[in-house]
Amino acid sequence: MTQNFNETLSALFREIEIDLGPTELCILVMESLYEAVSDIKKEDLHGFFKQMHELSLEMTETKPRYSIIIDSFYEVLKMAFDEDIAHPDGTYPLCKTKFLNKLRQIITRRKQEKREIVRQSERIKFHGKTILLYDHGHTIQAVLTAAKSRGDRFSVIVAEQDPDKTGDTIEFLHKKRIPFRVVPSYMVTHLEQEIDMFILGALTLKSTMDFVMDTGANGLVSQFHLKGVPIYVFLSTSKFSLWKSEKHAGVYSQVHRRKHHLKSIDFERIKFSHDRVELRLVNKTVTEQGIHSPKQLKKSYEKKLEERLKLKERVKLLG
Amino acid sequence: MILFGVINFHEAIVSIEFETIILLMSMMLLVEVSRESGIFSWLTVRMAKASKGNPLMIFLLFALTTALISAFLDNVTTIVLVVPVTIALVKGMGLDPKPYIIGEIIFSNIGGAMTLIGDPPNIIIAGATNLTFFQFIANLWIPVLLSIIAISAIFIATHWRNHFKPISTNLKKLFLSHLLIKKITYRFLSTELDRGFMIKSIFAIGITMMAFLLQQQLGLNVAVIAFSGAIILLLLAYKEVEFEHSLRKVEWSTLLFFAGLFVMVGAIEKVGALDYLSEFIVNASGGSYWALLLMVVWISGFASMILDNIPFVTLMIPVILGMQTQLDPTLDPTLLWWALALGACLGGNGTMIGASANVIGLDLAKKEGVQISFLQYLKYGLPLTMVTLIIASGYLVIRAT
Numbered sequence: 001m002t003q004n005f006n007e008t009l010s011a012l013f014r015e016i017e018i019d020l021g022p023t024e025l026c027i028l029v030m031e032s033l034y035e036a037v038s039d040i041k042k043e044d045l046h047g048f049f050k051q052m053h054e055l056s057l058e059m060t061e062t063k064p065r066y067s068i069i070i071d072s073f074y075e076v077l078k079m080a081f082d083e084d085i086a087h088p089d090g091t092y093p094l095c096k097t098k099f100l101n102k103l104r105q106i107i108t109r110r111k112q113e114k115r116e117i118v119r120q121s122e123r124i125k126f127h128g129k130t131i132l133l134y135d136h137g138h139t140i141q142a143v144l145t146a147a148k149s150r151g152d153r154f155s156v157i158v159a160e161q162d163p164d165k166t167g168d169t170i171e172f173l174h175k176k177r178i179p180f181r182v183v184p185s186y187m188v189t190h191l192e193q194e195i196d197m198f199i200l201g202a203l204t205l206k207s208t209m210d211f212v213m214d215t216g217a218n219g220l221v222s223q224f225h226l227k228g229v230p231i232y233v234f235l236s237t238s239k240f241s242l243w244k245s246e247k248h249a250g251v252y253s254q255v256h257r258r259k260h261h262l263k264s265i266d267f268e269r270i271k272f273s274h275d276r277v278e279l280r281l282v283n284k285t286v287t288e289q290g291i292h293s294p295k296q297l298k299k300s301y302e303k304k305l306e307e308r309l310k311l312k313e314r315v316k317l318l319g
Numbered sequence: 320m321i322l323f324g325v326i327n328f329h330e331a332i333v334s335i336e337f338e339t340i341i342l343l344m345s346m347m348l349l350v351e352v353s354r355e356s357g358i359f360s361w362l363t364v365r366m367a368k369a370s371k372g373n374p375l376m377i378f379l380l381f382a383l384t385t386a387l388i389s390a391f392l393d394n395v396t397t398i399v400l401v402v403p404v405t406i407a408l409v410k411g412m413g414l415d416p417k418p419y420i421i422g423e424i425i426f427s428n429i430g431g432a433m434t435l436i437g438d439p440p441n442i443i444i445a446g447a448t449n450l451t452f453f454q455f456i457a458n459l460w461i462p463v464l465l466s467i468i469a470i471s472a473i474f475i476a477t478h479w480r481n482h483f484k485p486i487s488t489n490l491k492k493l494f495l496s497h498l499l500i501k502k503i504t505y506r507f508l509s510t511e512l513d514r515g516f517m518i519k520s521i522f523a524i525g526i527t528m529m530a531f532l533l534q535q536q537l538g539l540n541v542a543v544i545a546f547s548g549a550i551i552l553l554l555l556a557y558k559e560v561e562f563e564h565s566l567r568k569v570e571w572s573t574l575l576f577f578a579g580l581f582v583m584v585g586a587i588e589k590v591g592a593l594d595y596l597s598e599f600i601v602n603a604s605g606g607s608y609w610a611l612l613l614m615v616v617w618i619s620g621f622a623s624m625i626l627d628n629i630p631f632v633t634l635m636i637p638v639i640l641g642m643q644t645q646l647d648p649t650l651d652p653t654l655l656w657w658a659l660a661l662g663a664c665l666g667g668n669g670t671m672i673g674a675s676a677n678v679i680g681l682d683l684a685k686k687e688g689v690q691i692s693f694l695q696y697l698k699y700g701l702p703l704t705m706v707t708l709i710i711a712s713g714y715l716v717i718r719a720t
Contacts, residue, residue, distance in 0.1 A: 004413050005413070005491060005495070008411065008413055008495065009495065012411065012495075012498060012499070012502065015502065016498075016502055019505070019506075020505070028498065028501045028502075029498060031497075031501065032494055032495075032497035032498040032501060033494055033497075035371075035493075035497040036490055036493035036494040036497050037490070039371055039487060039493050039497075040487065040488065040490055040493060041487040041488055042487075042488050043488060043490075048490070051489075051490035051491070052490065054490075054491065055490055055491055055494060058491070
């Protein structure tokens with residue numbers, strides 16, 4: 001089952017992340033784990049720890065890897081590990097309540113992080129600005145909603161992503177009565193002069209100091225960095241990838257054979273899951289802890305990574 | 320037929336059962352407008368949640384709900400609602416969705432056999448007779464219920480090992496199924512539900528069903544009831560739906576097909592061909608009523624497996640009426656209608672072309688990447704149809720003796 005399970009899981013994560021963004025994905029994943037733990041029957045503590053260990057390993061092998069999910073699973077696994085050590089009797093009954101409480105805490109914290117990012121974003125001046133948006137995640141939607149309800153008057157230029165994501169963004173802006181226009185990403189150059197700031201979300205920050213973002217983000221960020229337009233990224237610190245990554249590690253891609261729509265020409269079409277965007281290209285990153293310059297964010301990342309590496313249990317448990 | 324002089328224009332118009340056409344049109348309107356409220360998607364997602372990802376519960380909840388909804392709404396609509404959710408859930412869990420899809424198709428045809436509005440053959444029978452909505456349920460619920468129990472038991476027994484084993488001790492499977500249910504929830508309920516519109520839809524459907532059940536007391540024709548139900552919903556939901564948009568959702572081509580069919584059968588009836596056929600069947604039964612009932616059930620069953628059951632039933636109406644004139648007056652003549660209804664509706668399960676729900680269901684499955692071949696369907700459809708026809712036969716024989 002392992003291979004199929006992991007492939008299924010990876011595909012499911014990618015689809016949900018594309019639809020809802022990584023924070024919502026993590027919340028859904030943790031809620032699913034909560035319900036799974038709640039439903040599990042005839043299981044003792046040791047058996048549960050073994051199953052939790054296996055499931056956590058699956059989380060570390062998805063393509064791409066979602067650090068926010070891995071970290072959340074790790075917290076539960078660590079608890080299961082501690083409990084298992086404390087009760088070496090192989091048939092010690094599983095006390096679900098403890099785990100369910102832990103999971104509830106994690107879910108609340110993830111939701112709280114989003115609210116904190118929105119709170120931190122109050123320090124950003126949106127009023128009177130024309131904002132370029134290349135994101136469809138719920139965190140940025142919450143940030144814009146909060147700005148609008150504070151009475152800030154601003155307009156948005158939506159740089160098109162895939163039709164579903166753009167459609168979702170259009171629905172949101174229309175519903176919140178935020179003035180907006182939509183432009184294909186590759187035509188945004190023609191509106192450069194009007195744009196006062198560029199906002200987008202990120203999936204994670206890697207140890208190479210690259211953000212992982214939606215495809216197409218790298219070109220736009222580079223372009224507006226050159227033009228000197230302030231670029232803001234919204235990302236909770238729980239999304240940091242707290243492991244050593246390689247600068248040139250591959251990005252997940254899918255290759256399809258396609259046919260020309262009129263002529264009998266067969267060709268290869270490649271689609272990538274994400275872009276890597278260098279941290280130095282953005283001006284500010286808004287996390288639940290504050291608004292950081294690239295230098296400050298790097299420091300914050302390194303501190304968290306160091307803390308993580310100190311946790312020897314993790315090495316022991318996750319190999 | 321008019322061009323060849325078999326019947327004249329006036330006779331052609333007279334032969335059209337307008338009650339049936341209006342009943343079909345009204346039910347299409349009622350279902351389509353209600354569907355826009357999101358009520359059916361909400362119901363399907365609720366079922367997915369209630370199953371908690373347990374494969375047996377997915378099968379039973381979806382199949383039984385399909386049977387129940389099909390009894391009161393159009394089978395195709397029911398299949399269009401349940402099949403995509405089933406595939407997303409079952410395929411996502413790494414299971415083969417084929418038995419689940421075939422099961423739902425079979426249950427939709429079985430459920431549809433129970434009521435006057437459940438399946439077009441019953442609507443046609445009702446249009447040609449004075450049988451009420453309540454009479455259909457009172458006379459057909461037993462074979463339908465027995466068929467549902469038998470088919471469920473056969474499915475569970477044959478698929479227990481590979482499909483329906485509980486997952487309640489497996490954390491991985493439980494986790495995956497819960498995540499899939501969450502994905503299905505946001506995918507199939509992507510637009511915000513309009514609670515008010517949903518309540519209006521439930522009210523209109525509820526009041527229509529109630530009126531159907533009290534048809535005799537109200538003294539109203541089923542077509543009038545259905546038409547009133549559709550109009551009530553359109554008036555209640557005037558803010559949510561555009562009347563013209565709703566009218567476009569009615570399958571006018573299907574209604575014209577029905578009208579044409581009535582004209583065709585009217586012409587065949589006029590030349591007397593159907594009288595010969597009814598005489599032939601009555602003679603072949605050797606004077607035994609139960610043998611006659613069995614012949615009607617099995618001929619209808621087999622014919623519906625390979626032919627569209629709508630023209631077949633339309634053609635059989637005058638044949639049954641002809642048989643009734645030759646019956647001993649002490650016998651219950653309505654049993655022949657129940658034999659026709661059961662044979663035509665249950666027989667539709669036999670092959671993938673036997674009923675519209677089969678064709679649409681398998682086409683939807685194909686679009687979702689699940690290919691079910693003619694033989695693969697036949698492997699399930701044929702034996703299970705035999706089981707349901709045997710149940711129907713047993714029931715009719717007991718009623719006749």
